[in-house]
Amino acid sequence: MPKGYHHLTYDQRCQIYILKARGDTSSSIANILKVHHSTISRELKRNKGQRGYRHQQAQEKAFLRKNSQPNKKMTPQIVTRIEEKIKLQWSPIQISGWLKRHGKEHVSHETIYNHIWKDKRQGGQLYRELRHRGKKYNKQRKGASGRGNMPGRIDIKQRPCIVEKKTRLGDWELDTVIGAGHKGVIVSMVERTSKLTKLAKVSHKTAEEVSQALIEQLKPIKDFVHTLTADNGKEFAYHQMVSFELEADFYFATPYHSWERGLNEHTNGLVRQYFPKTQSFLDTTSKDIERVETLLNNRPRKALNFETPLEVFTRLSTNMLCSGAQ
Template sequence: MGYRQLTQAQRYQISAFLSVGWSQRKIAREIDCHSSTISRELRRNGSLNEYEPAEAGRLSGHRRKSAHKSHKRAPSLIDWVTKQIQSEWSPDQVAGFMRRVGSIQVSHQWIYNLIYRDRIAGGDLWKYCRLPCQRRYQRHLAKRAGLGKIPDRVGIEHRPKAVDDRLHIGHWEGDTILHGHKNSGAVTLVERRSGYLLADCVPKLKAGLVSKVIIRELRPIRGAIQTLTLDNGSEFADHQTFSEALSLKSYFCDPYRSSQRGTNENTNGLLRQYFPKGTDFAKVSRKAIRQAVNRLNNRPRKRLGYRTPAEVFWGEYSGGLDTSGAALNT
């Protein structure tokens, strides 16, 4: 969901919902915007104890009228920012320092764009950035090359809002852990409410092989599957096959928004404890990955009140088991 300015009507809605005790997240869902938009609005245009929509609209209008955009192309500003990046400051550090000293302000996103334009023009400013920043522009190039297209892709914006609440089991996230450039890997599937993990290896990260693993892992518990949220890797291009086989609905995150599959990303990090980067999954036995998965599923989690993912999942799953599929990770 992209950022857009709030209307005055929405400001009156925010005021009304706040008066009856609604949370910022609930208000955002109701007026169809991101929760960060509500947080930003209250921080900028509200006071410590109240939010007055008419005053908020006046403050917002004044801020927009007094904003000066021309300075952002000034050569002196670009030169100064460039020197700080070459001194290995991050874009966030540059923007934060400018805010602190009260000078001309630019956002960290503007600085990222400056670095990207410099790279497209043949510059080397990106090389002074830390690895995450470098990857950011590798992703830009991948997107320009048209990589990762998924046929009949349904975006996460169409996923039922109830999935966000994690109140019921049945909503899963899927990803792959790679060895090299898709030479081999592991398919990981994590249930959002419980954190319960299923995983298996594939010798090649091809769509057909990944689809077979997903069907094999989820078929025995298909009564506990309603949705599966995936990233945009081409290995999930065969999503229609496993969606039909398992009677589930597949959704895809926005490009490069791994935070929309936060449970899966965090669990992949835990699995890396057993299979560090550089592991050739073509040489990992099914027994070895099952043992690692079982350990994670039976490790207490703080967010679950120190219950284990297995306790929460099997405690709430009332569906019958299909024993024709793969062995379950219990």
């Protein structure tokens, strides 16, 4: 077991929230996350709120604590030296390497980037000297989300064979539809057997907003949610939280194999009939989304022997409830 304190990521805090909610002890959580038990104990003590431990609140408290502490290495002399090099269009990596090579106080390039963006927030112009002046540096961490490299990712190959047969109710495909200019996002959910579609608008294509939309839309019918299958976009990074809240298994398609979620791709095409690629979603209202969802769910489908998705979903869900099967 690793010794000493370990800085936790947001994904790990999501796991702690889930495991704590199901009754796991601090020691068992530490074993699962492969960190020292003191890390979990300290996390639960320092970052809980009045309503107990919640992952989002814990992340915010940890962030504020970290960023409220001044970096001792960033002395006035070092700051002056760094800013001189920035104005010569040196990159933070070049500055960090130069300081180390010449025996100066070593400052990581991440710290230099943080200094630049803090200066920008305060109205400074240092960021204009960067090669990618408007684009914030994104540090790549070990184990970070990426296509095919989602933390806790379960591949579609492990999905039960019954999902392919489309003989039961409760297997959903997930995706997002992006507004023109990346202004607004529609989260789309479609049930494989009945073709029932659920739509929700979110402001940004973030894991937090997308996961909340999935939970809000599907939790009222979670008795009819067995599996969820998505692509490998980072907006599905909080899949473990969604899986926990809906009590369903979450799977990821093979990267760039869109045909593995063919129904979702087809449904997105139907959505585009009402929201073309040239349209921004900034002025799209919840009523607009509900109208399109209603139209799609009440349209007869040849694949359903010309029943509507709503008719099929209602019939199958009623049969399940009457038979006591789920």
